[in-house]
Amino acid sequence: MKITNKIISILIVLLMLFNTGTVFAAIDTDSLSYEAGYEAGYDYGYDRKDKDTKLSANDAYQDKYKDSRAHRSLKNKIENYKESEFKNGFIDGYLDAFDDKSNANDETDYPSALGEALGVIYGARDYQKGKDSDWRAALPISTNISKMFELDKQSSSYRGAFITEFTKAFNEGYAEAYDTAAYEPALVSLEQGFMDGEDVGMIVGAPYGAKDFYAGKDLEFKRDLPSRNEIIKQYSLNNDDLDYEDGFISGFISAYEESYNQGYRESNMNDGLQKATSEIIPISGGTAVTEDKRFTVEVPSGTYYHDVNLSIITSFDVRKTNYSNLIKASDSYTIELSNLSGNINESKSIELSFEYYGDKFKGGIYRMDGNNWLYIPTNVKDGKMSAKINPKMLNSNGTTFSAFVDENTQAFRDVLGHWANDEIDAYVRRGIISGYSDMSFRPDNNITRAEFLTLLSRVYNWNINTYPGSTTVFKDASTFGYYINVINYATYHNYISGYGDGTFKPKNLITYTEVQTIMNRVLYYGNFRWSDIANNMLYEKKVRSNSFNSMNNKITRAEVAYMLYNTTE
Incomplete structure (x- = not known):
């Protein structure tokens, strides 16, 4: 279907001359939406000039271009975007592109072009006036068509052929314009609602997917999906029209599922992924800090008799192990140490530090031992927890540490401040020793x-x-x-x-x-x-x-x- 700007201009002038007292809606060819559509259609048609078969302009728009990435990008950039004007511009540009590329000497099919253009104008006018769709009633009589286009100067055979082609094209233009005027607003509302719902759903879905993965649950996006009423209430859709509301909810659910699945699977891919930090620790001592700045290893001078290579591998393992009563308070950090000389000064202590802001009594640093996590005496102060370990605990095979909170930790009144408090606390947390029913430990008692x-x-x-x-x-x-x-x-x-x-x-x-x-x-x-x-x-x-x-x-x-x-x- 081809309606050029020139022909539309001609029709507007003719209608002004022959249509007295009638107010009608013409196509706004000066709008930003139309101009952007025309340029997009022209480029689209130009790029396909060498195709063996030319798609109809409507098929090219509906089946190929509409809702493409390029289309959506333009829609977001155009202020007060109007779908109907963009579409009309696209179709005009597409057809003009093919005319420019086919045969510059081809004559324009004026009867069809004029008939279609007038049909478009009258179809939109009738809908806006509340009339039923009736192209025959809207079609000017043959005498008026002849006057509009001065057909009396042509032969009778030409005049008859002109009116026949004009009438056929008028029918097509009228029907399409009437339907566009009737359904385009609802379509635009649906599309805008769908796009807005997609934007929100993409944001909301991913965190729920990640949460379910780390909770050890199966992939199921409907688990926490809000109901229709919850979506309407949460995003204040009651005040908008039903078309927008339906589009929003549909877009939200579609994008939520996509985002949820992506969040779940990305968490699965990240689970166990590692990041490494490596430092050369000289004999004068040194500090190694992980990339996330949440774990630090401080080696005092004289610990080793030769420079050593210390690597810290960060593991995102928040759901791999059953931690029983322990609550994970950090990622896990595996320290690998290459000491070629093999010599260690065991009188020195290496200090490990975690960023931590939780309960000072229940928090602690733990070392992985097989499938178990063993508590290490820990000091919690000023936003960090720290522990000192014997240098021989670190080797090239790697030793893994992590921070936990132990909800079942017990405090024995006669151990606090005792010289063996750290060691007793370590074995109490590990479940190796226990106190008495009166919440005492009696550290200075003898043992059988x-x-x-x-x-x-x-x-x-x-x-x-x-x-x-x-x-x-x-x-x-x-x-x-x-x-x-x-x-x-x-x-x-x-x-x-x-x-x-x-x-x-x-x-x-x-x-x-x-x-x-x-x-x-x-x-x-x-x-x-x-x-x-x-x-x-x-x-x-x-x-x-x-x-x-x-x-x-x-x-x-x-x-x-x-x-x-x-x-x-």
């Missing part, structure tokens, strides 16, 4: 033989239920009660033995000498010396062990916690 074996079984993960042997060889086996399996395991492996009178005496308090003997057997390497532990206590904690008086004295609960923590860590 059976209690000591129980702690060892928890620290070293003894499977105390799967070993042969029998505790009935001891005369006092009937008194073992809860401790029967751990005593059976320990005696079977020759970690401990009974007394010469055939008894085991599980409730006897254990001495430093017995602890030293048992630890040498459990650790296999045979050079464990309690005196090393006692000297470290004196140096680090400024506490003098009662073992200095006699190795036959009894060890305390606090000393056992300190010994086991420092031996294993």
